[in-house]
Amino acid sequence: MAQVLRLDPIRCDGYGVCAVHLPERITLDEWGYPVIEPGPVPERLLSRARRAADACPVLALSLRQAAVAPATTGSRAGIRPARTGA
Amino acid sequence: MTTPFEPRLLAGPPPASGPERLEEHRARLGALPPSTDRRDVISVVEASGLLGRGGAGFPVGRKWRAVAEHSAGDAVVVVNGAEGEPRSAKDRVLMEHRPHLVLDGAAAAAEAVGAPDVILYVGTEHTAARRVLAHAIAERERESGVRVHLVAAPVGYIAGEATAVVHYLNAGDARPTFLDARPHERGVAGRPTLVQNVESLAQAALITRFGDEWYREVGRGATRGSALITVSGANGRPTVREIEYGTPVGEVARLSTAASSASAVLLGGYFGAWTSFDDVRDEPLDPVRMRERELGFGCGVVSFSGPDTCGVAATAEIMTYMAGATAAQCGPCVYGLADIAQAVRRLADGTAPDRDLERIGGWAAQVDGRGACHHPDGAIALLRSALRVFADDFARHQARRRCPAGRAAVA
Numbered sequence: 001m002a003q004v005l006r007l008d009p010i011r012c013d014g015y016g017v018c019a020v021h022l023p024e025r026i027t028l029d030e031w032g033y034p035v036i037e038p039g040p041v042p043e044r045l046l047s048r049a050r051r052a053a054d055a056c057p058v059l060a061l062s063l064r065q066a067a068v069a070p071a072t073t074g075s076r077a078g079i080r081p082a083r084t085g086a
Numbered sequence: 087m088t089t090p091f092e093p094r095l096l097a098g099p100p101p102a103s104g105p106e107r108l109e110e111h112r113a114r115l116g117a118l119p120p121s122t123d124r125r126d127v128i129s130v131v132e133a134s135g136l137l138g139r140g141g142a143g144f145p146v147g148r149k150w151r152a153v154a155e156h157s158a159g160d161a162v163v164v165v166n167g168a169e170g171e172p173r174s175a176k177d178r179v180l181m182e183h184r185p186h187l188v189l190d191g192a193a194a195a196a197e198a199v200g201a202p203d204v205i206l207y208v209g210t211e212h213t214a215a216r217r218v219l220a221h222a223i224a225e226r227e228r229e230s231g232v233r234v235h236l237v238a239a240p241v242g243y244i245a246g247e248a249t250a251v252v253h254y255l256n257a258g259d260a261r262p263t264f265l266d267a268r269p270h271e272r273g274v275a276g277r278p279t280l281v282q283n284v285e286s287l288a289q290a291a292l293i294t295r296f297g298d299e300w301y302r303e304v305g306r307g308a309t310r311g312s313a314l315i316t317v318s319g320a321n322g323r324p325t326v327r328e329i330e331y332g333t334p335v336g337e338v339a340r341l342s343t344a345a346s347s348a349s350a351v352l353l354g355g356y357f358g359a360w361t362s363f364d365d366v367r368d369e370p371l372d373p374v375r376m377r378e379r380e381l382g383f384g385c386g387v388v389s390f391s392g393p394d395t396c397g398v399a400a401t402a403e404i405m406t407y408m409a410g411a412t413a414a415q416c417g418p419c420v421y422g423l424a425d426i427a428q429a430v431r432r433l434a435d436g437t438a439p440d441r442d443l444e445r446i447g448g449w450a451a452q453v454d455g456r457g458a459c460h461h462p463d464g465a466i467a468l469l470r471s472a473l474r475v476f477a478d479d480f481a482r483h484q485a486r487r488r489c490p491a492g493r494a495a496v497a
Binding site for chain 2: 008009010011012013014029030031032033035
């Protein structure tokens, strides 16, 4: 089963430890926040991806099964969220 | 030629006569039809093609079905009247003048998704709307049915975002969340929750009465039905109008003094896009068509500006607002929008260092898509449209030359 890195951008405080562990998949932006290569993590990088996730001081990064089906509604299904209302 | 379009949501007594009372409302439209199978109501709303009016344009029927599928008769309907978009006034007009249409829509939704509770979530600053709705709820007090609660939503652009709405109702914190479960699965008090804009619900109240075919009778293009828009400009106060989808921007302009000598227009609100007025004069206000052209109907904002408006100054104002309106949660949004807003402000003031314009483009690429919600994406889309439409103004400001509006400070 394919595994993906998932970043919770609210928890992330930009410590940047993840990018040290997995520079092939994680770079830091100008403000020090991680930019994660989308898509499944290749087999050979899985153990280091796990380490990158474990090293996050605020538990913002996790390694998990790739989602099977997208959510039915809402912003993560690729639709802009409601602004004046939903 | 077709017959002139007759307003639907805004049919009935003129605005000057204030909120429509329950008896007037029932005499004009009749009561909501008695419920049969709640799935039937959802099918009718789906068949109507009704799109959400809060900005996202998500199909309303599909949203109701998603909530209904998770509901064991314990769902919650949240009527979203936060209306935090600075250039929009249409939700307020609806709440203040047609409160019972909104409440009917909420009742129909509650019936359809199996919700014993309806929460009206209305902007704290919208005092008239809250007063009218409170009175309308009282008028219906002796009627059986759902429990209706009126909650004052915190002021702010982000407070109307669906997950922020749920977060506020659960924990008093109107900031978006990043949870695996979406509101339709687990929302208010962990119950399946429908968060729906007030205009969407008012439209649904009419569809429930008159059917999907009636709803689709109006419209000039692919998207059927009518919509409320807020028209504004340099001259006069913003006005709220009801149009049929597909009405060209130029036709809206002719109806409004706000549009006299318009050279640019902001469509969709602060999550929308600037365009040159000449480019969209014949462009229909049709969400499907607009999406193909990388425009957005959004929440129906149509805001004109004239040649005396400096595009850079106007963009500085909006980006400063958007940077100040973040939930202060996600780093790229917080720091990126702040850097962008400051640079656009420097350009507007004529104090920008040489590479500022270039750096703005680089920051935009790093902010887009990086938040828990779409606040940064919306702000960046607007910025990019401004950089295109006002390219000449931006170039002049970067070079510290006078822009056509004469506002570039010559250092």
